[in-house]
Amino acid sequence: MCRLGTVEYLHALALQEQVRAARQAGVVPDTLLLLQHPRVYTRGRRSAPGELSLGEDFYRAQGIEIVEVNRGGKITYHGPGQLVGYPIVAVDDVVQYVRTLERALVAALHEEGVPARARPQDGPDYTGVWVEDRKIASIGVHVQRGVTTHGFAVNVDNDLTPFQWVVACGLPGVRMTSLAAETERPAPLLPCFSKRAGFALASALGRRQRLVSPARLQAAIGVPVLA
Amino acid sequence: MSSSLTETSLVDVTMPQMGVSVAEGTIIAWRVAVGDRIEAEQTIVEISTDKIDSEVPAPVSGTLAEILVQADTTVDVGTVLGRIATGDISAQAPPAPTPNVTAETSPAPAAPENRRYSPVVQRIAAEHEIDLSSVTGTGRGGRVRKQDVLALVNGNGNPAVPPPHPPMHIESPYRPDPDVPTRPRTPVATSPEGLSRMRRTIGQRMKHSLDTAATCTTWIEVDMSRVQDARGALGVTALAFVARATVQTLREFPALNAWLNGEQYSRVQDVNLGIAVSLGEDGLIVPVIHRADELSTEGLAARIRDLARRARAGELTADEVLGGTFTITNPGQYGSIMATPVINQPQVAILDFEAIVKRPVVIDDAIAIRPITILGMSWDHRALDGAIAAQFLASLRARLESVT
Numbered sequence: 001m002c003r004l005g006t007v008e009y010l011h012a013l014a015l016q017e018q019v020r021a022a023r024q025a026g027v028v029p030d031t032l033l034l035l036q037h038p039r040v041y042t043r044g045r046r047s048a049p050g051e052l053s054l055g056e057d058f059y060r061a062q063g064i065e066i067v068e069v070n071r072g073g074k075i076t077y078h079g080p081g082q083l084v085g086y087p088i089v090a091v092d093d094v095v096q097y098v099r100t101l102e103r104a105l106v107a108a109l110h111e112e113g114v115p116a117r118a119r120p121q122d123g124p125d126y127t128g129v130w131v132e133d134r135k136i137a138s139i140g141v142h143v144q145r146g147v148t149t150h151g152f153a154v155n156v157d158n159d160l161t162p163f164q165w166v167v168a169c170g171l172p173g174v175r176m177t178s179l180a181a182e183t184e185r186p187a188p189l190l191p192c193f194s195k196r197a198g199f200a201l202a203s204a205l206g207r208r209q210r211l212v213s214p215a216r217l218q219a220a221i222g223v224p225v226l227a
Numbered sequence: 228m229s230s231s232l233t234e235t236s237l238v239d240v241t242m243p244q245m246g247v248s249v250a251e252g253t254i255i256a257w258r259v260a261v262g263d264r265i266e267a268e269q270t271i272v273e274i275s276t277d278k279i280d281s282e283v284p285a286p287v288s289g290t291l292a293e294i295l296v297q298a299d300t301t302v303d304v305g306t307v308l309g310r311i312a313t314g315d316i317s318a319q320a321p322p323a324p325t326p327n328v329t330a331e332t333s334p335a336p337a338a339p340e341n342r343r344y345s346p347v348v349q350r351i352a353a354e355h356e357i358d359l360s361s362v363t364g365t366g367r368g369g370r371v372r373k374q375d376v377l378a379l380v381n382g383n384g385n386p387a388v389p390p391p392h393p394p395m396h397i398e399s400p401y402r403p404d405p406d407v408p409t410r411p412r413t414p415v416a417t418s419p420e421g422l423s424r425m426r427r428t429i430g431q432r433m434k435h436s437l438d439t440a441a442t443c444t445t446w447i448e449v450d451m452s453r454v455q456d457a458r459g460a461l462g463v464t465a466l467a468f469v470a471r472a473t474v475q476t477l478r479e480f481p482a483l484n485a486w487l488n489g490e491q492y493s494r495v496q497d498v499n500l501g502i503a504v505s506l507g508e509d510g511l512i513v514p515v516i517h518r519a520d521e522l523s524t525e526g527l528a529a530r531i532r533d534l535a536r537r538a539r540a541g542e543l544t545a546d547e548v549l550g551g552t553f554t555i556t557n558p559g560q561y562g563s564i565m566a567t568p569v570i571n572q573p574q575v576a577i578l579d580f581e582a583i584v585k586r587p588v589v590i591d592d593a594i595a596i597r598p599i600t601i602l603g604m605s606w607d608h609r610a611l612d613g614a615i616a617a618q619f620l621a622s623l624r625a626r627l628e629s630v631t
Contacts, residue, residue: 054587054596094279124276143281144270164595 004035022221030089037078039064081158104204108196134177157187237310253301289313425510441608447620451598467528472626486573501551504538515551575610579603
């Protein structure tokens with residue numbers, strides 16, 4: 001597990017691909033990257049034109065970058081205060097893997113006193129973690145040659161307003177919530193929740209945690225980790 | 228160009244099993260085009276199940292011979308997605324010369340048959356992921372021409388393009404004005420003729436209504452997000468949801484499910500819901516769904532479809548246009564958002580449902596985008612007061628905004 005602080009989206013994407021190549025080559029074990037992104041909307045290839053309905057200038061005026069990503073899925077938002085986790089792990093059953101991610105995040109949120117739940121019975125559009133019918137964590141996974149990239153994003157104490165400026169995840173009318181909104185505890189909550197999430201995920205995947213510094217990760221994959 | 232079929236064999240690329248619980252997958256995009264050289268393990272197609280995207284590697288090296296399942300199509304695990312031609316690649320047909328094409332254009336399809344395609348045909352086919360070997364050519368010697376490919380793209384529908392949503396308001400009582408002659412030099416009236424019997428009847432009844440009723444109109448804005456979600460699931464129009472919610476609300480406010488004849492005011496037990504149906508230039512008719520309170524949303528949708536069809540075919544029976552206790556009119560398909568409908572006498576109110584338009588709205592002090600419609604109700608101030616009308620509309624809104 002490697003904590004990277006705040007990383008530009010595209011930089012993190014490139015890093016994921018490098019770690020994935022190393023994982024596929026067997027050079028590194030399963031790796032979890034935990035980080036935050038600056039304010040950014042990422043648009044997937046299946047994004048509908050109407051998702052950024054207020055015009056790109058408006059979003060840029062709010063200090064939010066718009067990044068086109070070569071991935072499936074619809075538009076989503078990342079920003080400071082949101083815990084982003086990219087597990088780069090070898091899997092054989094990806095659906096089970098997604099359910100495992102959901103279980104881990106539900107467990108971590110329960111420890112914070114939030115009655116979170118997954119709702120696989122409601123169908124693929126409801127992948128993620130919910131508190132009642134409010135969405136607190138999003139999950140999106142990409143698999144190449146048995147190794148995953150992308151992962152999850154948990155709203156911890158981030159500003160939720162940017163979600164309301166777009167049709168998040170292609171589900172109009174979904175309300176987003178956050179750990180701060182559910183518990184009404186003051187920021188910062190992210191450092192503590194980040195540790196809980198890392199532990200819960202390692203447990204759910206049946207692994208022991210080993211924290212590595214960005215420098216160690218860099219040495220392992222042979223390319224610079226931080227810009 | 229000689230065929231090299233004898234030296235190649237075709238290897239299937241199938242939808243992989245991505246998990247024990249996964250039975251099907253959706254093609255997101257092909258990374259290679261027909262005719263492209265492929266190395267084993269290279270990603271050739273991306274698929275998705277349950278919000279998980281996966282890259283499918285090529286099982287062997289070779290040339291992509293055909294694509295059998297196009298993007299945005301969902302198929303079962305094990306379905307053949309495409310075929311790779313393997314074998315003596317050097318013996319494969321070289322790409323056709325493409326003198327007019329820039330370097331980034333896809334290489335020519337190495338078709339497994341003895342066919343050649345012009346660069347423009349190849350480009351269009353590549354853009355729309357059309358397998359040219361399956362296209363019937365109308366050119367000399369069966370050659371595939373640009374028109375043939377374009378016809379496939381436009382006419383038969385590109386399989387990658389999802390079918391358009393059905394129109395929202397197919398039951399609209401209004402139709403466009405007949406074609407106006409282009410720029411007459413002086414305004415010329417067509418030769419005077421008497422109004423049709425139906426126009427005279429409509430005119431008399433509308434005028435009678437406005438002359439007798441104390442018509443007022445009240446509007447309310449409704450967030451149609453949940454209706455929009457639910458109508459997709461049920462495969463019915465939004466009108467059916469409005470009709471169902473109206474019937475339920477009329478049970479709550481029986482004062483609006485009534486007749487007023489002179490000074491005789493009577494509430495009606497059953498809800499007999501009239502739906503205005505346009506007959507084009509001929510006029511307008513209001514068939515009635517008797518005892519609409521006994522029908523579900525799907526049931527109402529089916530009755531509305533059936534009545535509209537038979538109204539336009541002139542097949543309605545007399546009792547199918549009589550006995551209405553409340554009317555809905557639904558002219559929103561051209562984007563109009565408000566109207567002041569005329570009450571269908573002796574009823575005491577009529578609901579107008581117009582276009583659903585996405586608008587910025589304030590929710591919890593933030594701006595959000597929601598599909599909004601403005602429901603307008605004309606009501607007879609002789610029979611009731613504005614407070615009842617407003618309460619009725621508020622209750623109707625609450626129902627529509629909590630549709631599941």
